Amino acid sequence: MTYSEIKYDVADRIATITLHRPESMNAFTGTMMLEMVDALGRADADDEVRAIIVTGEGDRAFCAGADLSQGAKTFDYDARSDRPDKKGGSPVRDDGSIDYSHEAVRDSGGRLTLRIFECVKPVIGAINGAAVGIGVTMQLAMDIRIASESARFGFVFARRGIVPEAASAWFLPRIVGISKALEWCYSGRVFDAAEAHAGGLVSEVVAPTALQSRAREIAREIAENTAPVSIALTRQMMWRMLGADHPMEAHRIDSRAIYARGRQADAKEGIMSFLEKRAPDYPNEVSGDMPDFYPWWDELDYS
Missing domain, CATH: 1.10.12.10 (Lyase 2-enoyl-coa Hydratase, Chain  A, domain 2)
Structure with missing residues (x-):
């Protein structure tokens, strides 16, 4: 697969997947999901790869959440025709009822986190900036998350009229506990890296200039030993x-x-x-x- 919204690089037995839509703060699309799933499979199949780092392009954002350029249609999948992950038409039956088991109902963020869950290589999140919505929930299936001091996090779903996705109702309480998970999801507020660290969402916070080197240090420790x-x-x-x-x-x-x-x-x-x-x-x-x-x-x- 040729990638247009991510970058994939392997060096020193470490694969780096970089979300690469800097003009839109690396906002998540169906194309990005498919490319990330492909890249994860590629890393898993390569015996030279011992660890995977996921990060975002630039210093503004890891991933600013779903691409909202479709406006009110953003989460109305049936109203959109630009979903490359949509298969087999509409889940709406002729009588107006919905086939909830239809492939087109599946959440694309969940498809990504389930693929991360299946990985046979350790996955390290290097969170370099804003990470809200799918930008934070995709991290939950990663094994180690480290954050730049400039990173910001937000489970903003209730403020957008939807619910936590990407299987985060399974992952988040297991990582931070049910009370903290509900507090963050109920409020939908954006919080800083220090609070993310205190709540157990990330394991450490480093200076922005040290983030990539620290992520590679962790990956090399695994790869070499x-x-x-x-x-x-x-x-x-x-x-x-x-x-x-x-x-x-x-x-x-x-x-x-x-x-x-x-x-x-x-x-x-x-x-x-x-x-x-x-x-x-x-x-x-x-x-x-x-x-x-x-x-x-x-x-x-x-x-």
Whole structure:
């Protein structure tokens, strides 16, 4: 796919996805969603990529939310003809009722966060400026979020007459707790990076000039020292156990993972590199060496 609204770059085993609509503060469109989904798949399939950074172009905005250039039609999907993610026509039946299971009903932000959720590479959000609406909810499926001191956040949906999207009703309370999630969503106010850090939305706040270098420092720590298959398993184990009913579910999976990993070359390399006081060179690859019990969850179509 040729990208027009994002930039994709790989260097030092780190893929960087940059939202690239600086003239509109990197506002989110259906095209941007499709391009980001493609880029995430591209990074996942590349064994040379060990971590992914997502950031925005310029110093004004990470993503200023949905593109509002369609005015009142912005969220009225049936009134719009410019949605590249719209498939199979309208969900409105001949009798006027709505088929809510129709593909055209699906929220494009949710399609993106579900794809991030499925990633086998760690995803780091480097939040360089304004991040409201989908600009903040797309971050919730990322593993580590760091913010520039100039970043601003806002779950502004109720102020626009809609509701939180991008599966944020699942992600946000798990990250910041239900009370803080509701406070931010009920008020719809925009708040600064310090409040985002205090509330647990971001893990650290840095000077604007240090944001990209700090994000790459975190990514390099992962890329240079850890086994990719172990990271892929760990990422899915952690996220999916958030919805588990009992710790026995985690015990079943981590028992399988320890047993399977212990038989692979990575475990031997991890031990020997430590004992020999040298940098590790893990031979196993995500593309071909995931254990045979993976994926352990029911197969679902997130396309």
